[in-house]
Amino acid sequence: MSAHSSRDVRRASRFEVLHQIYALGSASRNQLAGASGLSAATVAAIVSELLNWGVLSEVSIEDSGGGRPRARLAVNPQRGFVVGVDVAETYIQIDVFDLALQVKASGQQTLDAEDNQPGAVLDRIEHGVAAMLTEAGVPQDSVVGVGVSMPGQVDRVGGVSVFAPNFSWQQVPFIKLLSDRLPLPLYLDNPLKASTMAELWFGVGRKVDDLAVLTIGTGVGAGFAVGGALVRGTGNAAGEWGHSAIVIDGRPCRCGNRGCLEAYIGARGIMQQLREHMPDSRLLRSDDQVATIGALAEGLAADDEAATAVLRRTARYLGVGIGGLINMLNPAVIVVGGWVTELLGPWLVPAATQWAAQHTFDRTFNATRIELSTVVGNPVSLGAGIFALEGFLVSLGVSTFRDSARHAAAIATTTLPAG
Numbered sequence: 001m002s003a004h005s006s007r008d009v010r011r012a013s014r015f016e017v018l019h020q021i022y023a024l025g026s027a028s029r030n031q032l033a034g035a036s037g038l039s040a041a042t043v044a045a046i047v048s049e050l051l052n053w054g055v056l057s058e059v060s061i062e063d064s065g066g067g068r069p070r071a072r073l074a075v076n077p078q079r080g081f082v083v084g085v086d087v088a089e090t091y092i093q094i095d096v097f098d099l100a101l102q103v104k105a106s107g108q109q110t111l112d113a114e115d116n117q118p119g120a121v122l123d124r125i126e127h128g129v130a131a132m133l134t135e136a137g138v139p140q141d142s143v144v145g146v147g148v149s150m151p152g153q154v155d156r157v158g159g160v161s162v163f164a165p166n167f168s169w170q171q172v173p174f175i176k177l178l179s180d181r182l183p184l185p186l187y188l189d190n191p192l193k194a195s196t197m198a199e200l201w202f203g204v205g206r207k208v209d210d211l212a213v214l215t216i217g218t219g220v221g222a223g224f225a226v227g228g229a230l231v232r233g234t235g236n237a238a239g240e241w242g243h244s245a246i247v248i249d250g251r252p253c254r255c256g257n258r259g260c261l262e263a264y265i266g267a268r269g270i271m272q273q274l275r276e277h278m279p280d281s282r283l284l285r286s287d288d289q290v291a292t293i294g295a296l297a298e299g300l301a302a303d304d305e306a307a308t309a310v311l312r313r314t315a316r317y318l319g320v321g322i323g324g325l326i327n328m329l330n331p332a333v334i335v336v337g338g339w340v341t342e343l344l345g346p347w348l349v350p351a352a353t354q355w356a357a358q359h360t361f362d363r364t365f366n367a368t369r370i371e372l373s374t375v376v377g378n379p380v381s382l383g384a385g386i387f388a389l390e391g392f393l394v395s396l397g398v399s400t401f402r403d404s405a406r407h408a409a410a411i412a413t414t415t416l417p418a419g
Contacts, residue, residue: 013038015393017046018055018075022101023206026059026074047073053396054079055099075100080144080392081136083129084385086191086378087111087121087150089166089218090290094128095381096136099144101201101389103377105136116167118177126181145185145388149194149380150174151219153237159188165254166218185395187387191215192239194383195373196223196230199335201386203375208332212325213373214241215338216318218289220262224329241325242266246317264317267293267340273313278306290339297343311347318348319355326360326368337373345372 013036020035021027027035033043050056057076061069077098086093090112096105109124125148133140152164159175175186196213199205205225213223220242224231231238242262243255250259251272263269267289274281274292283299283306285291299307322334336349353370373379 013042014046014049017043018050018393019201021056021073021075022201026072028070028072030070032073055393055396077102081138081142082144082385082388082392083132083146084194084378084381084383084388085125085129085146085148086194086380086384087125087148088191088380089116089151092121092124092128093378093381094125094132095378095385096132096138097382097385097389099389101382101385104138105132106377106381107132107135118169118172118174121167122177122181125178129182140184143184144392145187146182147187147189147194147384147386147388147391148174148178149189149191149384151191153235153240154188154190156187156189156232156236159186161188185388185391187384187391189236189384189387190221190239191380191383192221192223193230193232193236194381194387195337195375195379196225197383197386198375198379199223199373200225200228200230202382203373203379204333204335204369204371210329210331211333211335212329212331214322214325214334214336214341216265216336216340217338218267220266220338222325224331226329241321244321244324246321261317261321265314265321265340270296270310270314270340270344273310274306277309277313281306283307293340293343297347300344300347311344311351314344315348315351316355318352319357320359322352322356322370323359323365326356326364330364331368334368334370335373336370337375337379341372 016036016038017032020032024035029043029047030040033040036043047056054076056073058071059074060072077100079099082097084095084097091108091110093108095103098104107128109128129146150161150164151166153162154160155162159173161169161172161174163170175188178186192215195215199211199213205211209228211225215221222239222241224238243253243257243260245257245259246261246264247259251263252258253260253263271289271292274284283292283295285295296307296310300311325334336345349370349372357365375382
């Protein structure tokens with residue numbers, strides 16, 4: 001084995017040990033060996049390194065049943081802090097996490113078409129991060145990374161927002177602009193990748209290798225993991241499931257095409273279903289997406305006829321879209337999340353599952369679970385924080401074997417001063 005390959009395997013082993021500790025909360029060396037599949041000697045050596053770096057700490061001693069007492073290990077939360085920023089189409093959420101990825105402060109600001117240009121968004125992030133760090137009592141020099149999720153297509157390596165359709169952004173050098181305001185290690189990605197990372201670390205992805213994570217909000221998209229690794233595609237553009245055509249020559253979509261899935265199951269699409277079914281419905285709240293979807297949820301709870309009819313239509317489109325994903329990817333689990341799902345999910349997902357069964361091979365459908373996301377908090381800001389954490393771990397020599405090239409590229413985009 002070459003020295004380079006040996007280093008990669010070593011880094012992958014470190015990452016696997018850490019990943020198991022995040023999943024378990026705390027563990028002994030023996031438990032880590034069993035969970036990771038690594039030898040006891042390898043785990044002992046890796047734990048020693050991580051203790052020396054201050055990433056782990058011994059939190060308690062437990063009886064081993066007659067042998068030497070065993071130390072339980074956990075991530076040292078005070079080793080540093082990361083920030084996760086979710087720039088959505090109607091809000092910006094900023095969360096401060098300790099190194100154990102526990103939330104120390106959280107805040108959200110509304111965003112609309114009048115203040116979504118680059119300068120305004122950068123202002124809000126700069127001031128919002130400062131406010132959240134103050135609230136958490138965290139000095140800026142204790143922050144080891146800031147992850148930012150931007151909607152649409154992004155060039156993660158170059159730190160560029162390539163195309164954000166709802167913002168009308170094209171080729172915005174986002175990380176370069178933000179680095180002038182925040183002299184910290186910065187990492188850019190999009191919500192599809194971020195929410196999938198959150199599921200891999202803290203959701204159903206901890207127990208399965210192949211999954212799809214669907215996000216339904218103003219926009220619609222999907223993130224994928226195969227063999228436990230995030231699927232990015234050649235240009236980091238994998239996951240534009242919402243812009244696959246489901247109706248030939250159908251409704252106009254904001255991307256410029258017609259008949260996209262997003263135009264039928266995204267928040268605007270659901271509002272359009274309601275207008276078509278009952279133009280004067282009391283459930284419509286002008287152009288307020290959140291208020292209308294909230295009113296629909298209340299209507300469903302009260303067995304309102306219009307709400308039920310809209311749900312049936314939306315569920316049919318969603319079910320057909322899910323069926324296509326099952327046939328194509330054969331995942332173990334499909335997780336459905338996003339703010340629309342938070343409001344309508346208890347009715348929408350079961351109904352869509354019935355439609356998916358009619359558009360999928362029986363054997364494939366029966367091998368797939370379709371579930372609501374159980375990740376606590378905002379999975380996008382959490383995933384963005386995980387990207388920042390990964391960058392920090394890479395700087396310590398910890399990375400995944402499968403994704404070492406991606407991590408090296410991410411480090412190249414950081415604004416961390418040399419030396």
